[in-house]
Amino acid sequence: MYDMIIIGAGIGGLSAAIYARRFKLNVLVISKDIGGTTLEAHKVENYPSHTSISGIELMKKTEEHAKSQGVEIKVGTVEKTEKTKEGFEVDTGEARYKGKVLILAMGSERRKLDVDGEKDFLGKGVSYCATCDAPFFKDKVVGVVGGSDAAAQSALLVAEYAKKVYIIYRKDKMRAEPIHLENLENNDKIEFVYNANVIRVFGETFMKGVELDTGNKLELDGMFIEVGSVPSTALAIELGVDVDDTNYIKTDKEQKTNIPGVFSIGDVTDTPMRQAIVAAGQGAVASQSAYRFLKNG
Amino acid sequence: MYDMIIIGAGIGGLSAAIYARRFKLNVLVISKDIGGTTLEAHKVENYPSHTSISGIELMKKTEEHAKSQGVEIKVGTVEKTEKTKEGFEVDTGEARYKGKVLILAMGSERRKLDVDGEKDFLGKGVSYCATCDAPFFKDKVVGVVGGSDAAAQSALLVAEYAKKVYIIYRKDKMRAEPIHLENLENNDKIEFVYNANVIRVFGETFMKGVELDTGNKLELDGMFIEVGSVPSTALAIELGVDVDDTNYIKTDKEQKTNIPGVFSIGDVTDTPMRQAIVAAGQGAVASQSAYRFLKNG
Numbered sequence: 001m002y003d004m005i006i007i008g009a010g011i012g013g014l015s016a017a018i019y020a021r022r023f024k025l026n027v028l029v030i031s032k033d034i035g036g037t038t039l040e041a042h043k044v045e046n047y048p049s050h051t052s053i054s055g056i057e058l059m060k061k062t063e064e065h066a067k068s069q070g071v072e073i074k075v076g077t078v079e080k081t082e083k084t085k086e087g088f089e090v091d092t093g094e095a096r097y098k099g100k101v102l103i104l105a106m107g108s109e110r111r112k113l114d115v116d117g118e119k120d121f122l123g124k125g126v127s128y129c130a131t132c133d134a135p136f137f138k139d140k141v142v143g144v145v146g147g148s149d150a151a152a153q154s155a156l157l158v159a160e161y162a163k164k165v166y167i168i169y170r171k172d173k174m175r176a177e178p179i180h181l182e183n184l185e186n187n188d189k190i191e192f193v194y195n196a197n198v199i200r201v202f203g204e205t206f207m208k209g210v211e212l213d214t215g216n217k218l219e220l221d222g223m224f225i226e227v228g229s230v231p232s233t234a235l236a237i238e239l240g241v242d243v244d245d246t247n248y249i250k251t252d253k254e255q256k257t258n259i260p261g262v263f264s265i266g267d268v269t270d271t272p273m274r275q276a277i278v279a280a281g282q283g284a285v286a287s288q289s290a291y292r293f294l295k296n297g
Numbered sequence: 298m299y300d301m302i303i304i305g306a307g308i309g310g311l312s313a314a315i316y317a318r319r320f321k322l323n324v325l326v327i328s329k330d331i332g333g334t335t336l337e338a339h340k341v342e343n344y345p346s347h348t349s350i351s352g353i354e355l356m357k358k359t360e361e362h363a364k365s366q367g368v369e370i371k372v373g374t375v376e377k378t379e380k381t382k383e384g385f386e387v388d389t390g391e392a393r394y395k396g397k398v399l400i401l402a403m404g405s406e407r408r409k410l411d412v413d414g415e416k417d418f419l420g421k422g423v424s425y426c427a428t429c430d431a432p433f434f435k436d437k438v439v440g441v442v443g444g445s446d447a448a449a450q451s452a453l454l455v456a457e458y459a460k461k462v463y464i465i466y467r468k469d470k471m472r473a474e475p476i477h478l479e480n481l482e483n484n485d486k487i488e489f490v491y492n493a494n495v496i497r498v499f500g501e502t503f504m505k506g507v508e509l510d511t512g513n514k515l516e517l518d519g520m521f522i523e524v525g526s527v528p529s530t531a532l533a534i535e536l537g538v539d540v541d542d543t544n545y546i547k548t549d550k551e552q553k554t555n556i557p558g559v560f561s562i563g564d565v566t567d568t569p570m571r572q573a574i575v576a577a578g579q580g581a582v583a584s585q586s587a588y589r590f591l592k593n594g
Contacts, residue, residue: 015345015574022343022432024457046319048312048577049347049358051365061346068348131585135319156592160321179593253550254569272551273582277312280345281578285570288428295453296476 002028004290005090005099007078007235010036011059011276012266013105014066015283016290021069023291028097029066029073030090035059036107037267038276041132042123047277058276081239087261101290104241104249104257104264105283106232108274113145113225117201125207125222128229130154131275137222139163143210145198146226152176152184154226159189166218168193168210193218231268244270255286263290299325301587302387302396304375304532307333308356308573309563310402311363312580313587318366320588325394326363326370327387332356333404334564335573338429339420344574355573378536384558398587401538401546401554401561402580403529405571410442410522414498422504422519425526427451428572434519436460440507442495443523449473449481451523456486463515465490465507490515528565541567552583560587 004020006013009031020027038044041055050058066073076092087100110128112118118126127133130144134157142162144155147169153176159165167174167184172194174181184190193212200211201223209219231248233241242250242258249257249264251271257264263286265271266279301317303310306328317324335341338352347355363370373389384397407425409415415423424430427441431454439459441452444466450473456462464471464481469491471478481487490509497508498520506516528545530538539547539555546554546561548568554561560583562568563576 011345018343018345022428023454045366046315046581047346048308048315048580049344049355049362051358051362058346061348065346065348069342131319157320177593183592273585275578275581277574277581278578281572281575283345284343284572284574288570295480296474 001086002026002097002099003294004028004101004103005030005088005097006103006105007031007081007090008036008105008107008266008268009034009073010105010107010266010279011038011062012279012283013103014062014071015280016103016105016265016287017066017071018069019284019287020290021071023287025291025294027071028099029071030076030078030092030097031073032075032077034063034073034075040122040128043136044132044276045135046132046275078235081235083239083259100294101261101263103286103290104236104262104268105266106235106268108229108231108267110225111228111230113198113227115199115201117203117207118225121201121203121207124205125203125220126201127222127224128226130157130224130226133224134158134161137162140221141219142166143168143218143220143223144226145169145223147171147174147176148226148228149176149180151226152180154224155190156180156183156187158224159187163189165190166193166220167191168196168198168212170195170197233268236264236268254289255282256289261293298383299323299394299396300591301325301398301400302327302385302394303400303402304328304378304387305333305402305404305563305565306331306370307402307404307563307576308335308359309576309580310400311359311368312577313400313402313562313584314363314368315366316581316584317587318368320584322588322591324368325396326368327373327375327389327394328370329372329374331360331370331372337419337425340433341429341573342432343429343572375532378532380536380556398558398560398590400583400587401533401559401565402563403532403565405526405528405564407522408525408527410495410524412496412498414500414504415522418498418500418504421502422500422517423498424519424521425523427454427521427523430521431455431458434459437518438516439463440465440515440517440520441523442466442520444468444471445523445525446473446477448523449477451521452487453477453480453484455521456484460486462487463490463517464488465493465495465509467492467494526564530565533561533565551586552579553586558590
């Protein structure tokens with residue numbers, strides 16, 4: 001019987017685990033990988049105290065940090081979680097683990113275009129996060145794919161750096177907030193490519209452009225794919241955890257969910273910002289909340 | 298006219314500034330020092346990705362990080378902030394600065410005992426933060442000074458590591474939650490020293506003990522001073538920012554205060570946890586909220 005089981009070993013889950021050890025809790029982390037979404041970041045320049053570090057290196061340091069505190073990590077896919085009399089049971093298919101409290105830190109998956117070259121040029125021009133990567137495209141020609149308000153905001157941010165931004169969208173008008181649409185329309189750097197879908201990304205070491213289903217090609221130094229993300233919340237919903245209308249887990253300021261003893265952090269939640277440093281902070285808060293829950297019964 | 302003025306250059310303020318630069322905002326940080334409360338930490342072992350680092354080193358790295366992003370920092374004491382037609386004015390006595398939005402990140406000051414030796418042995422046995430430093434006192438004899446629920450919780454955490462914990466309190470009973478008091482009373486490692494005040498800390502390189510006003514001396518390897526903290530909110534209150542009944546600034550999940558264009562983060566707020574990593578995460582969130590406020594008018 002563990003005091004705490006954390007599902008997910010991204011920066012949020014590992015932060016919660018580090019704090020759990022500081023609180024002398026017996027903690028197990030179960031995750032399909034160690035490092036989560038941050039692993040995909042070519043360079044991280046916004047995790048305060050690291051001027052510039054690769055996502056892989058940042059997560060290697062964080063994994064070492066967690067292990068130095070005695071954190072136990074098992075790689076596996078959680079298939080089911082259940083409420084029991086003493087707490088919770090977590091089933092990976094291969095084994096079942098019992099814990100008094102749960103921290104849900106499964107993150108989210110960026111929706112992909114599923115086109116040739118998309119995966120090959122990830123971190124070599126292709127990115128799913130403008131907040132993370134826009135500054136790497138100073139004076140470059142960049143595409144932003146998508147028509148949502150998030151895509152609009154990303155395009156505006158990218159245009160602060162890039163010399164030219166093409167917004168590629170399958171319909172004939174973006175679904176953005178009027179103020180964002182207005183700002184896009186008034187920005188000389190921005191050009192709309194409507195009624196078009198990317199069907200291929202091409203390049204050599206780095207991407208060089210995309211092919212569209214209109215028959216045209218666009219030369220691009222980079223491309224932000226902003227077609228939404230999907231939280232990994234199937235498990236949580238099955239357990240009865242409240243989610244918002246886009247399936248992200250609802251949490252309060254102390255990272256509590258609606259179920260006593262279940263806490264949640266990072267990209268899988270209704271967090272105001274999906275960033276490594278934010279998830280790390282929330283991990284600390286969730287661990288303290290869980291510790292208090294355990295001590296106060 | 299700056300886009301953003303941040304008051305306070307602790308980890309929260311610097312994180313907000315790093316993110317402001319990523320959002321291409323013109324940002325000024327004004328602070329009485331660079332580094333804030335974290336500078337006092339002898340060793341930091343709970344900022345994920347740094348297994349073990351001194352507070353000074355962590356803040357030096359963060360300052361370098363901020364400066365590499367083009368953050369401008371002025372050392373000075375803010376005497377007054379005012380709402381103007383275009384935004385806010387910040388007066389240091391020596392100069393006045395204008396900004397469109399404000400981020401308040403002034404932190405809080407731990408209440409001191411104001412006794413001989415307290416300052417000399419800070420980081421050499423004396424600490425104001427059990428969550429930060431309890432693990433450094435494994436198998437040691439430690440004092441906890443104070444009678445609040447926070448003091449009780451600190452004593453319980455310290456007792457997870459130390460072999461003996463004395464709770465030193467000036468009255469004859471702690472004002473802790475019943476469950477915490479019960480846990481203290483049932484813990485063999487904990488001994489109450491009631492009706493006593495510390496009047497001196499003594500030692501050589503590290504502290505060795507304290508003298509009490511009862512005439513007794515206690516040999517201690519360490520001492521946690523838990524007599525409360527005071528947020529540096531005079532400025533904020535004058536500006537009309539809502540605070541809670543202990544003067545901490547009220548913020549929502551997006552780090553907004555009640556005044557449009559004024560955001561707040563870290564120890565000066567009603568945050569669930571006063572820790573470096575939490576303030577850093579909140580800095581990122583506040584910066585994004587401020588950026589959206591500026592762009593959406």
